[in-house]
Amino acid sequence: MKAVIFDLDGTLIDSAPDIHAAANAVLQGEGLPLVSFEQSRSFVGRGARIFVERMERAVTGENAPARTDHLHKRFLHFYERAHENTRIYPGVVAVLEGLRAEGFALGLCTNKPMRPTRAVLAHLGWDRLFDVVIGGDSLAVAKPDPAPLIAVVDGLGLTLPQITYIGDSETDAETAERAGARFGLFTEGYRHTAPEDLYHQFRFDDYNLLTDYLKDPAA
Numbered sequence: 001m002k003a004v005i006f007d008l009d010g011t012l013i014d015s016a017p018d019i020h021a022a023a024n025a026v027l028q029g030e031g032l033p034l035v036s037f038e039q040s041r042s043f044v045g046r047g048a049r050i051f052v053e054r055m056e057r058a059v060t061g062e063n064a065p066a067r068t069d070h071l072h073k074r075f076l077h078f079y080e081r082a083h084e085n086t087r088i089y090p091g092v093v094a095v096l097e098g099l100r101a102e103g104f105a106l107g108l109c110t111n112k113p114m115r116p117t118r119a120v121l122a123h124l125g126w127d128r129l130f131d132v133v134i135g136g137d138s139l140a141v142a143k144p145d146p147a148p149l150i151a152v153v154d155g156l157g158l159t160l161p162q163i164t165y166i167g168d169s170e171t172d173a174e175t176a177e178r179a180g181a182r183f184g185l186f187t188e189g190y191r192h193t194a195p196e197d198l199y200h201q202f203r204f205d206d207y208n209l210l211t212d213y214l215k216d217p218a219a
Helices: 016-029 037-043 048-060 065-079 092-101 114-124 147-155 170-179 207-215
Strands: 003-006 105-109 132-134 163-167 182-186 202-204
Touching: 003 147, 016 037, 016 048, 016 065, 037 048, 048 065, 065 114, 092 105, 092 207, 105 147, 114 132, 132 147, 147 170, 163 170, 170 182, 182 207, 202 207
Parallel strands: 003 105, 003 163, 105 132, 163 182, 182 202
Antiparallel strands: none
């Protein structure tokens, strides 16, 4: 294995509090009911547009195309600036630095749009950490379509057998399965399905365990 590709939200960082704050900033500005943290967290995983569609349906009972477009635009405005309460999961920094030191290439494959992705990477000091970054709006399709993951692999100049993909959700598991990629499931993220019911070659709840799994091709 020559590279590790990561999802971002729910995998490397817990950004749910800031996403919730951005959602309610939009709703409050439009005079609409607010959503709870648990509601907001349940909307995460399929990109900003689908997040907004789910949020809109939750507070109005429907999606109205013109209103959805407006809410999406407003959400992106707040989303790019929502970093105050985002935290890195314990052990992540040491793992990323260790992988770099051992010569692994690092990729990022997220459904977060590129502008918010670049903004949070800069906020965390991770601007140059990943060799290839693909966001939710980088291609015409997003995860769980396998194309974004394959684009990261291609950008690294590698093939699927040479990488492991790490994610936390149903979306990530389906992406890996459809791509035929080796997948490690981080169980402390935003999934709703029992871990044993999701595609994965290994799963972990502590980043201190990840390196051992990565070094074990039978995992």
